[in-house]
Amino acid sequence: MMQANATQRIMKAFIAYVLPPAVALTVALLLWEIWVSWRDVSIIVVPPPSAVIERFFEEPAFFWREGGYTLYEATLGLLAGSAFAIALAVLMAHSRLAERTLFPLAIVIKVTPLVAVAPVLVILLGFGTAPKIIVAALLSFFPTLVNAMTGLRDVNPGALQFLRSLHASPWQVFWKLRVPSATPYLFAALKVTYPLALIGAVVAEWFTGDRGLGLVIFVANSNLDTPTLFAAVGVLAITGITINVILSLLERRLLFWHQSTRSVQ
Amino acid sequence: MASSQYHVSLRDLSHVFTDGRQPLRALAAVSLDMPPGQFTSVIGPSGCGKSTLLRITAGLLRPSGGQALIHGRPPQQAQRARDIGFVFQDPALLPWRTVLGNVRLPLEIDSLHRSRPLPDTEELLHIVGLADFRGYYPHQLSGGMQQRAAIARALCFNPSLLLMDEPFGALDEITRSAMRYELLRLWEAQAPSATLAPSGRKTVLFVTHSIAEAITLSDRVIVLSRRPGSLRADIEVELPRPRTQEIERSQPFLDYADHLRDLLTEVPL
Secondary structure, three states: OHHHHHHHHHHHHHHHHHHHHHHHHHHHHHHHHHHHHHOOOOOOOOOOHHHHHHHHHHOHHHHHHHHHHHHHHHHHHHHHHHHHHHHHHHHHHHOHHHHHHHHHHHHHHHHOOHHHHHHHHHHHHOOOOHHHHHHHHHHHHHHHHHHHHHHHHOOOHHHHHHHHHOOOOHHHHHHHHHHHHHHHHHHHHHHHHHHHHHHHHHHHHHHHOOOOHHHHHHHHHHOOOHHHHHHHHHHHHHHHHHHHHHHHHHHHHHOOOOHHHOOOO | OHHHHOOEEEEEEEEEEOOOOOOEEEEEEEEEEEOOOOEEEEEOOOOOOHHHHHHHHOOOOOOOEEEEEEOOEOHHHHHHOOOEEEEOOOOOOOOOOOHHHHHOHHHHHOOOOOOOOOOOHHHHHHHOOOHHHOOOOHHHOOHHHHHHHHHHHHOOOOOOEEEEEOOOOOOOHHHHHHHHHHHHHHHHOOOOOOOOOOOOOOEEEEEEOOHHHHHHHOOEEEEEOOOOEOEEEEEEOOOOOOOOHHHHHOHHHHHHHHHHHHHHHHOOO
């Protein structure tokens, strides 16, 4: 009984959540294929999806390996940038002086164009993994900082007063109230920063790459090899989608108590 | 000082909020002495400083003038002894914790249990009628049930002083009335006490907008004037206990209600 219900639930979820976007994607690819052959678009301008898919299946291991490098660099950068942002947010959430002093610096980091920073980082750090991690970290830093700061401050005033009426220490208020209150904000930040970190890693590879999808795209672009270029972009997209799905599932599981995870009705 | 014969003593309390654009005088020279085991309600127009009074009593806010004493000492002493229970209009439960987890929260704040004997949280949930809901999360409960959990949480360390800031203000009328009599049942179940036996009735300071609530529950009703709040009337409610719903139809009750209504509408602008 329970088993049957579970299977039915999974089927229902598949029909509700997986089928519609899959149909939309297939239709889009088909229209693209038809358009390219109908208008006789040159392959060095836009390749037909069939050519891209064919290119991918010639060397799937190659694409996945390069994608793995990019994902690895993006993840390390994301972790570094988020850790730094959260540490700073803790400081700023507790002291307005710290906020006034440090926030302008954070804005400088935010508004500096990545494309301008990347060459400087190559000069500073050479061609290794370090510049990619740093670019990814720089991109994930600001959204995490702002969200963590808001989250740490957005505590239920009654719960805060209740804890204070029991003479709770600031440390206890932090762990029992502020940190859990901030988790929905951190999840929201993560959904923005993970794709940003991927973009950062790709752009850094483009400039300083010895490996990764950014380099694949760069080389393919120089050779007018559009099927390889699009296949690399496709791998990047699939990586981004997978990350988003995992984050959403994790969010539903961990933040079941938060209204954002409940259905609209 | 002889003040320790009172559980709570407020001396010439005044408060001015200075964090706004212009200073806001919330309280003006309020004095009040509460003997142990007394149920006192504070009633007054909106913004008359009722909540401010409660927060000062709990030691959450330092008054601009005067002082609040609990057992003749600053409220921080009572905080440290975990001898204050606070209930707000918003139940303010932690949404990521179950009912039981919320009720046990105070135990984690005083993890060594230095202050008081270990409470029986299961018994507490039973008393407030949530024994079957211990594993539920706040969003799965009705407003009235959430407020019961908040009351159980405030009672966790069996404090001798209970501060309640419009605890039933956000509930619908029917639930609100039911909760009134439940609180009454809880409080009257304990023996009246002139001294501070831990099993005796708690001293309760109860802020409300509702005249019926104030009369039904209280031994004494304090009427505050408009902002800045000052003491307008101090009325002993001499209705027999235990009180039941019948009391709201009795003549003395209606007389008290009329009297209070007059006081509240006469409040000069």
